[in-house]
Amino acid sequence: MASLTDHLADLVADVDAALLFSPTSSFYERFADDGGEVVVVAPDNDVDAETFVDLPLPFDNVKDRIRFGIEGAMDADLVSEGDEVACVASVFDGGSDAVVRVTVDEEIRTGIYDLFANSRAEPSVIRDVFEVAIELGQKGQKGKPVGALFVVGDAGKVMNKSRPLSYNPFEKSHVHVGDPIVNVMLKEFSRLDGAFVVSDSGKIVSAYRYLEPAAEGVDIPKGLGARHMSGAAITRDTNSTAIVLSESDGLVRAFKAGELVLEIDPEEY
Numbered sequence: 001m002a003s004l005t006d007h008l009a010d011l012v013a014d015v016d017a018a019l020l021f022s023p024t025s026s027f028y029e030r031f032a033d034d035g036g037e038v039v040v041v042a043p044d045n046d047v048d049a050e051t052f053v054d055l056p057l058p059f060d061n062v063k064d065r066i067r068f069g070i071e072g073a074m075d076a077d078l079v080s081e082g083d084e085v086a087c088v089a090s091v092f093d094g095g096s097d098a099v100v101r102v103t104v105d106e107e108i109r110t111g112i113y114d115l116f117a118n119s120r121a122e123p124s125v126i127r128d129v130f131e132v133a134i135e136l137g138q139k140g141q142k143g144k145p146v147g148a149l150f151v152v153g154d155a156g157k158v159m160n161k162s163r164p165l166s167y168n169p170f171e172k173s174h175v176h177v178g179d180p181i182v183n184v185m186l187k188e189f190s191r192l193d194g195a196f197v198v199s200d201s202g203k204i205v206s207a208y209r210y211l212e213p214a215a216e217g218v219d220i221p222k223g224l225g226a227r228h229m230s231g232a233a234i235t236r237d238t239n240s241t242a243i244v245l246s247e248s249d250g251l252v253r254a255f256k257a258g259e260l261v262l263e264i265d266p267e268e269y
C-alpha cells in the first residue's frame with residue numbers, strides 16, 4: 001500500500017516556487033540547498049534568505065498571510081499569473097506545520113500589499129486607520145452613512161498644505177490610532193467636515209483640516225467628488241497615504257502618489 005507521503009506528494013508536485021513563511025534558519029537551509037525557487041516571507045530576513053519578501057504585519061489569519069505573501073512576491077516579480085506555489089506556514093505556535101498549494105492569480109492582487117509595505121507610515125498605523133474606516137462604513141453614524149477622510153503619514157507637510165476648519169480637538173494631546181478610546185473619538189468627529197491628519201507613527205495630529213493640495217496631475221475615477229479629489233491630490237503633493245470612506249457609495253478607497261490603489265466594500269470585508 002502506498003504511504004501517506006506518496007498520497008500527499010501531489011500537493012507539492014511540479015510547483016514553480018516554495019514560499020516559506022517565517023522559517024527557522026535550519027528549515028530554510030534545507031530548502032536553499034536544493035536548487036528550486038525558494039522565497040522567504042517574513043517580518044524580517046533573519047535567515048539571510050537570498051530571495052525575501054517583507055511581511056509588513058503578522059496576520060493571525062493564515063489565509064490573509066498567504067494572500068499578502070503571494071501579492072508581495074508578485075509585486076517583486078518572483079511569481080506570476082498561473083504559477084503553482086507551495087506555501088509552507090505555521091498555523092499553530094511553533095515551526096512550519098502546514099502546506100498550502102496555490103495557483104497564482106492576478107485576481108488576488110488588490111494593491112493592499114503595496115499599500116502596507118511601501119507607505120511612509122508604519123504598516124500597523126495604515127492597518128488601524130483602515131480598520132476604523134471599514135468599521136465606520138459598516139456601522140455608519142447612528143445608522144446613517146458617513147464619510148471620512150484620513151491622511152496618514154508625512155503629517156508636517158500635510159499640515160502645511162491644509163488649513164483648519166475648526167478648533168483642533170487633538171491639539172496638545174498625545175493620542176494614537178488603534179487605541180479603543182481613539183476609535184470612538186474618531187467616529188464621533190467624523191460627523192464633521194474635513195480631514196484627519198495622522199503621523200507616520202500613528203499620532204493623531206489634527207481633525208477638521210481643509211486640504212489645499214495642487215490638483216494637477218491627479219487622475220482619479222470620474223464621479224468621485226471633492227473629498228476623494230483632495231485626498232488623492234494630497235498624496236501627490238506629500239508622501240502620505242489617504243484612506244477615504246465615501247458617504248455616497250459606502251466604499252473605502254486608498255490613494256497613493258495621486259492614484260487610486262485600493263477599493264474595498266466594507267460590507268464584504
Ligand SMILES: Nc1ncnc2c1ncn2[C@@H]1O[C@H](COP(=O)(O)OP(=O)(O)OP(=O)(O)O)[C@@H](O)[C@H]1O
Nearest residue numbers: 147193194195210211225226227228230246247248
Ligand atoms: N479639500 C477638502 N479637504 C478636506 N475635506 C474636504 C475637502 N473637500 C471636501 N471635503 C469633505 O468632503 C465632504 C463631502 O464632499 P463631496 O461630496 O464633494 O465629496 P465626495 O468625494 O463626493 O465624497 P462622498 O462620496 O463622501 O460624498 C465635504 O462635506 C467635506 O467634509
Ligand SMILES: [Mn+2]
Nearest residue numbers: 225226247248
Ligand atoms: Mn459627494
